Amino acid sequence: xxxxxxxxxxxxxxxxxxxxxxxxxxxxxxxxxxxxxxxxxxxxxxxxxxxxxxxxxxxxxxxxxxxxxxxxxxxxxxxxxxxxxxxxxxxxxxxxxxxxxxxxxxxxxxxxxxxxxxxxxxxxxxxxxxxxxxxxxxxxxxxxxxxxxxxxxxxxxxxxxxxxxxxxxxxxxxxxxxxxxxxxxxxxxxxxxxxxxxxxxxxxxxxxxxxxxxxxxxxxxxxxxxxxxxxxxxxxxxxxxxxxxxxxxxxxxxxxxxxxxxxxxxxxxxxxxxxxxxxxxxxxxxxxxxxxxxxxxxxxxxxxxxxxxxxxxxxxxxxxxxxxxxxxxxxxxxxxxxxxxxxxxxxxxxxxxxxxxxxxxxxxxxxxxxxxxxxxxxxx
Numbered sequence: 001x002x003x004x005x006x007x008x009x010x011x012x013x014x015x016x017x018x019x020x021x022x023x024x025x026x027x028x029x030x031x032x033x034x035x036x037x038x039x040x041x042x043x044x045x046x047x048x049x050x051x052x053x054x055x056x057x058x059x060x061x062x063x064x065x066x067x068x069x070x071x072x073x074x075x076x077x078x079x080x081x082x083x084x085x086x087x088x089x090x091x092x093x094x095x096x097x098x099x100x101x102x103x104x105x106x107x108x109x110x111x112x113x114x115x116x117x118x119x120x121x122x123x124x125x126x127x128x129x130x131x132x133x134x135x136x137x138x139x140x141x142x143x144x145x146x147x148x149x150x151x152x153x154x155x156x157x158x159x160x161x162x163x164x165x166x167x168x169x170x171x172x173x174x175x176x177x178x179x180x181x182x183x184x185x186x187x188x189x190x191x192x193x194x195x196x197x198x199x200x201x202x203x204x205x206x207x208x209x210x211x212x213x214x215x216x217x218x219x220x221x222x223x224x225x226x227x228x229x230x231x232x233x234x235x236x237x238x239x240x241x242x243x244x245x246x247x248x249x250x251x252x253x254x255x256x257x258x259x260x261x262x263x264x265x266x267x268x269x270x271x272x273x274x275x276x277x278x279x280x281x282x283x284x285x286x287x288x289x290x291x292x293x294x295x296x297x298x299x300x301x302x303x304x305x306x307x308x309x310x311x312x313x314x315x316x317x318x319x320x321x322x323x324x325x326x327x328x329x330x331x332x333x334x335x336x337x338x339x340x341x342x343x344x345x346x347x348x349x350x351x352x353x354x355x356x357x358x359x360x361x362x363x364x365x366x367x368x369x370x371x372x373x374x375x376x377x378x379x380x
Contacts, residue, residue: 050109061103110122110128134238285331292320296324297321
């Protein structure tokens with residue numbers, strides 16, 4: 001501890017009035033080799049702390065990269081529209097910032113460990129973590145392709161059809177010599193089956209589309225991913241880092257995997273049960289609306305009198321029939337649309353619902369009371 005008085009004097013001289021929460025806590029890695037020559041116990045403790053810090057940061061980086069990959073796949077599969085795309089870009093930005101912060105934390109721990117131990121042994125155990133090492137290109141190779149396709153959607157169908165007609169229209173055979181008519185016909189057939197320059201050319205993209213393209217145009221991660229095949233991808237060392245686990249470590253690893261699998265299986269079972277309950281709730285909702293419609297239709301048939309009260313009740317009952325019929329149609333349309341956008345991609349099969357039958361216990365048309373003018377039913 002012979003170096004501590006010098007460090008404390010240096011701190012007091014550097015900044016006399018400093019807040020307690022801003023006082024720098026010196027670790028052995030912050031000292032020179034001469035100052036920490038008697039701090040072997042503290043050096044070993046910090047070395048263990050730095051190793052734990054780097055392993056935790058590396059594990060978090062892997063988790064964030066997997067999360068980013070699955071989120072991009074989910075976005076391409078389920079999200080459409082500018083609003084959701086902008087929201088997804090915000091989420092991806094937050095993920096990138098989190099990955100970058102944990103990379104910096106890893107590098108801070110690595111530099112501290114290098115100052116405490118031999119640099120060669122540290123570099124063999126913990127390599128330098130660069131920006132290229134935290135790329136997600138090995139798990140997501142098509143995001144750049146999708147962005148380029150999205151940047152080319154600016155042309156209208158009319159413009160594309162006009163380009164296709166110009167590119168595929170063969171020259172008139174009547175304007176060519178007879179000796180070249182056969183050759184021209186065969187060439188026009190071949191040209192129609194192949195893309196031409198005019199057919200593949202695109203109009204200038206809008207500013208928004210160009211900005212989207214520029215975000216990916218200079219990204220070597222996506223450019224390299226498009227050129228590599230599935231067997232030629234270069235995997236980052238972070239996915240294979242770490243020593244071979246011992247028997248005890250392998251036991252704990254298998255136990256951890258078993259626990260995670262059990263949790264995932266339980267979540268899947270709960271979600272499957274929720275889907276079953278939701279589908280049953282949808283079915284009962286539609287059935288209840290159909291029953292309410294039938295009930296009000298029966299009430300409308302029971303009020304067949306010619307008085308003002310009977311006609312008012314009949315009109316109100318028919319209005320209720322129309323209300324429940326509209327609600328039923330709206331719910332049925334919404335439920336069917338949600339099922340078509342579900343995981344299975346198949347529309348829910350529901351039994352065909354027939355319109356409510358006319359009640360049998362109502363008077364027939366011949367037995368009904370003919371309508372009487374309103375003036376005839378009034379009394380003085």
